[in-house]
Amino acid sequence: MPWNEETYLRFFPSLTWQSDPQVEAVLRRAPAGARILDLGAGGRRIGPGVLCVDFVPFPHTGLVADVQRLPVRDGSVDFVFATGLLEHVADDRALLSEISRVLRPGGVAHVELPFLQQHHEDPIDCRRLTVDGLEREMQRVGLTTVKSGCHIGPTVTVITALAYYGAILFEGESRPARALSTGVFLLLSVLLYPFKFLDRWLSRKRSAYRLAFGVFCTSRKAGPGV
Numbered sequence: 001m002p003w004n005e006e007t008y009l010r011f012f013p014s015l016t017w018q019s020d021p022q023v024e025a026v027l028r029r030a031p032a033g034a035r036i037l038d039l040g041a042g043g044r045r046i047g048p049g050v051l052c053v054d055f056v057p058f059p060h061t062g063l064v065a066d067v068q069r070l071p072v073r074d075g076s077v078d079f080v081f082a083t084g085l086l087e088h089v090a091d092d093r094a095l096l097s098e099i100s101r102v103l104r105p106g107g108v109a110h111v112e113l114p115f116l117q118q119h120h121e122d123p124i125d126c127r128r129l130t131v132d133g134l135e136r137e138m139q140r141v142g143l144t145t146v147k148s149g150c151h152i153g154p155t156v157t158v159i160t161a162l163a164y165y166g167a168i169l170f171e172g173e174s175r176p177a178r179a180l181s182t183g184v185f186l187l188l189s190v191l192l193y194p195f196k197f198l199d200r201w202l203s204r205k206r207s208a209y210r211l212a213f214g215v216f217c218t219s220r221k222a223g224p225g226v
Contacts, residue, residue: 012185012186012189012190013189013190013193014193015156015159015160015163015189015192015193015196016152016156016160016196016213017152017156017196017197017199018151018152018214019151019152019153019156019199019200019202019203020149020150020151020153020203021151022110022112022147022151022216022218023046023081023083023110023112024046026079026081026108026110026218027046027047027079027081029079029108030047030078030079031078033049034049034078034079035051035076035077035078035079036049036050036051036077036078036079036080036081037050037051037053037072037077037079037080037081037102038050038051038052038053038081038082039053039054039067039080039081039082039085039095039099040053040054040067040082040083040084040085040088041053041054041058041060041061042054042058042084043058043059043060043061044060045060046081050081051063053065053067053070055067067082067085067089067095067098068089068090068091068094068095068098069094069098070098070101070102072102073102074101074102075101075102075103075104075105075107076102076104077102077103077104077107078103078104078107078108079107079108079109079110080099080102080103080107080108080109080110081109081110081111082095082099082109082110082111082112083110083111083112083113083216084112084113084114085111085113086111086113086127086129087113087114087125087126087127087128088122088123088124088125088126089124089126090124090126092126092127092137093137093140093141096111096137096138096140096141096143097141099111099141099143100141100142100143100221103143103221104221104223105221105222105223105224106220106221106222106223106224107220107221107223108146108218108219108220108221109138109143109218109219109220109221110216110217110218110219111134111138111216111217111218111219112151112214112215112216113127113128113129113134113214113215114128114213114214114215115128115129115130115131115150115209115212115213115214115215116128116157116161116211116212116213117152117157117160117213117214118160118161118164129215130209130215131148131149131150131209131212131215131217134148134215134216134217135148135217135219138217138219139219142221142222143219143220143221144219144220144221144222145217145218145219146218146219146220147217147218148215148216148217148218149209149215149216150203150208150209150212150213150214150215150216151214151215151216152199152212152213152214153198153199153202153203153208153211153212153213154199154202154203154208154210154211154212154213155195155196155197155198155199155202156196156199156213157211157212157213158211159188159192159193159195159196160213162188162192163185163188163189163192164185166184166185166187166188167181167182167184167185167188168181169184170184
């Protein structure tokens with residue numbers, strides 16, 4: 001796109017919104033002293049005592065490592081979170097296998113990734129999955145679905161697509177074209193972002209998953225529950 005997201009988009013109204021946030025709900029299930037990993041945390045801290053794992057040392061990173069080859073003992077972790085990560089790794093099956101390996105029996109994995117989100121490099125962007133596809137990939141490594149669905153709904157999909165489409169229409173190599181494209185994206189962001197709150201209602205619809213922006217799956221490894 002003709003703008004630098006680090007310098008422009010962070011100042012624009014956000015078009016994304018989690019109409020059915022899941023991370024805090026899953027985290028509340030963790031007993032005191034639970035061993036929790038947040039893979040690809042990107043500098044965030046979802047809770048006290050959570051070990052944040054990333055391939056670069058962000059402010060809250062507790063372990064710098066390749067998430068596809070974790071330096072963590074087998075069966076030593078109670079909860080693993082991987083949100084907005086699966087699309088950004090070269091080998092998604094290796095990542096899911098590692099999550100299953102480090103979880104103790106009865107441990108819980110929570111994974112979120114886009115379904116109809118636009119392409120976004122961080123530093124790569126390789127895949128999308130449906131709810132059913134995500135469930136199947138997690139089942140393949142021995143993780144049984146506890147809950148799944150869409151946490152970012154269809155309105156976000158539509159308004160985000162419209163904003164990027166408008167920007168692409170005016171995209172060009174010249175400085176005026178780049179400025180115009182950025183201005184169109186900003187204008188559409190301002191006009192469209194209030195509509196994202198329609199997903200509070202639409203995400204409850206039976207077919208919301210067909211146009212979901214983001215999907216999730218919470219799964220458990222076979223064994224005594226956490």
